Amino acid sequence: MTQPLPTAFTERMRTLLHDEYHAFISSYEQPVFHGLRVNPLKVDRERFLTLSPFALTPVAWCENGFRYPEGARPGKHPYHAAGLYYLQEPSAMSAAECLGVQPGETILDLCAAPGGKSTQLAAALGGRGLLIANEIHPVRARALSENLERCGVPNAVVTNETPERLMERFPRFFDRILVDAPCSGEGMFRKLPEAIDEWSPQKVTECHLMQVDILDAAAAMLKPGGTLVYSTCTFAPLENEQSMALFLERHPEFSLIPLPHPEFFAEGHPEWATPAASELALTARLWPHLLDGEGHYLAKLQKSTDAEHVESPKKRKEKRGAKSAPAGRKEAIAAWRSFAAEAIPHAKRVLDDEQAFLLFGEQLYYSPAPEMDWDGIKVLRVGLHLGTVKKNRLEPSHALALALTADEAARVSSFTADDPTLLRYLRGEALSRDGANGWALVTVDGFSLGWGKQADGQLKNHYPKGLRWL
Numbered sequence: 001m002t003q004p005l006p007t008a009f010t011e012r013m014r015t016l017l018h019d020e021y022h023a024f025i026s027s028y029e030q031p032v033f034h035g036l037r038v039n040p041l042k043v044d045r046e047r048f049l050t051l052s053p054f055a056l057t058p059v060a061w062c063e064n065g066f067r068y069p070e071g072a073r074p075g076k077h078p079y080h081a082a083g084l085y086y087l088q089e090p091s092a093m094s095a096a097e098c099l100g101v102q103p104g105e106t107i108l109d110l111c112a113a114p115g116g117k118s119t120q121l122a123a124a125l126g127g128r129g130l131l132i133a134n135e136i137h138p139v140r141a142r143a144l145s146e147n148l149e150r151c152g153v154p155n156a157v158v159t160n161e162t163p164e165r166l167m168e169r170f171p172r173f174f175d176r177i178l179v180d181a182p183c184s185g186e187g188m189f190r191k192l193p194e195a196i197d198e199w200s201p202q203k204v205t206e207c208h209l210m211q212v213d214i215l216d217a218a219a220a221m222l223k224p225g226g227t228l229v230y231s232t233c234t235f236a237p238l239e240n241e242q243s244m245a246l247f248l249e250r251h252p253e254f255s256l257i258p259l260p261h262p263e264f265f266a267e268g269h270p271e272w273a274t275p276a277a278s279e280l281a282l283t284a285r286l287w288p289h290l291l292d293g294e295g296h297y298l299a300k301l302q303k304s305t306d307a308e309h310v311e312s313p314k315k316r317k318e319k320r321g322a323k324s325a326p327a328g329r330k331e332a333i334a335a336w337r338s339f340a341a342e343a344i345p346h347a348k349r350v351l352d353d354e355q356a357f358l359l360f361g362e363q364l365y366y367s368p369a370p371e372m373d374w375d376g377i378k379v380l381r382v383g384l385h386l387g388t389v390k391k392n393r394l395e396p397s398h399a400l401a402l403a404l405t406a407d408e409a410a411r412v413s414s415f416t417a418d419d420p421t422l423l424r425y426l427r428g429e430a431l432s433r434d435g436a437n438g439w440a441l442v443t444v445d446g447f448s449l450g451w452g453k454q455a456d457g458q459l460k461n462h463y464p465k466g467l468r469w470l
């Protein structure tokens with residue numbers, strides 16, 4: 001690393017780590033580890049290992065996680081565009097894994113952009129249940145939405161809210177919540193040297209105060225008996241053990257529970273917090289000198305089942321009588337059905353809940369939580385975006401293409417990853433190509449990549465403008 005570390009940071013770490021400081025600081029001279037996580041919504045681990053153009057070594061604490069070598073560029077491969085994997089630093093794979101999500105549950109990722117952990121949580125849900133992926137910053141929320149779409153997630157709602165506003169709407173609603181908190185980013189100094197420029201002791205304090213508020217909101221949104229994981233990518237005790245100590249003091253209905261992989265995840269330090277509650281040793285520190293990854297902190301908590309029960313959040317059904325269906329909804333559903341019968345006659349996902357079709361302007365969605373009332377909440381995506389309805393015809397969305405498999409479509413335009421024509425598709429060019437007229441699912445080695453519209457020997461390009469390769 002060429003950029004010097006802040007003195008206030010190195011002095012603090014020297015004081016905290018004593019004899020271990022030398023090993024810790026030497027890790028900054030070691031190369032960064034690069035990782036990718038295979039997306040089981042698209043391809044299973046074993047199959048990907050037979051396809052991978054990159055040499056991969058497994059990450060011990062994440063079943064689908066791998067390291068890839070310096071020089072490989074998986075972000076520039078068509079498999080990335082097809083959502084076969086998400087690029088994620090190995091230590092960052094730990095938090096969502098520890099949350100222990102089960103298919104069918106109701107999950108909140110409270111600080112979710114750009115979506116590394118949301119896509120991981122969605123994979124654990126396996127298309128069943130509900131994921132609310134929330135991000136406070138509008139621009140980052142859009143990136144989150146795109147990543148969930150690329151990974152073919154059908155059951156996520158993307159919101160752009162403050163934790164406090166969500167708390168008002170969703171008291172005791174979620175089975176599990178991930179708080180991957182905004183933090184001072186000390187654990188990323190090796191990987192992202194710009195984090196060094198943004199760091200200051202004041203930022204550490206500001207982040208701590210923010211974390212306390214975010215955790216309070218998360219606590220209120222968790223069901224009794226539910227599970228909360230708190231994670232940061234910083235070493236600062238104030239943002240880790242101290243944020244947790246304060247949380248436990250304010251929320252006696254929560255207790256810490258043990259984390260897996262003690263061979264990699266070192267114990268938290270009760271003596272770095274006030275009060276120095278001994279259970280803080282159950283939290284974990286991922287140290288760059290003790291594992292092949294960057295610095296992280298993890299805590300897993302359970303809310304007592306005795307926590308008093310209050311009413312569940314507003315459901316749309318309760319006020320259904322008062323609300324009329326938006327104009328054109330019936331026609332939009334009919335347009336969808338006619339598109340589906342013609343272009344995806346073998347669709348495996350049965351979209352038969354009439355109430356789950358939601359129309360916003362011309363945009364038709366299928367919601368994983370049709371009973372929810374989203375009024376007053378900033379929602380970017382209310383589930384699977386099916387397409388745009390114009391003149392009673394549905395133009396399918398990119399999200400739909402990425403959520404389909406090749407065997408569901410009536411027409412498929414297939415390419416291999418090394419076919420130069422595929423690059424032309426990804427650049428947005430129209431292609432001369434034979435095939436029956438109509439919407440065709442474009443695939444790479446059998447994995448969906450986007451739409452094209454076949455007409456008289458031409459494949460019109462419907463790869464989204466904003467995603468096109470330059």
Ligand SMILES: C[S@@+](CC[C@H](N)C(=O)[O-])C[C@H]1O[C@@H](n2cnc3c(N)ncnc32)[C@H](O)[C@@H]1O
Pocket residue numbers: 110111112113114115116117118135136137140162163180181182183210214
């Ligand atoms: C560590 S990042 C999340 C990374 C993400 N979980 C992932 O895996 O891709 C923390 C996020 O918290 C958001 N954030 C910042 N201030 C916040 C606040 N007051 N409440 C909630 N989220 C906030 C940031 O915009 C940032 O996207």
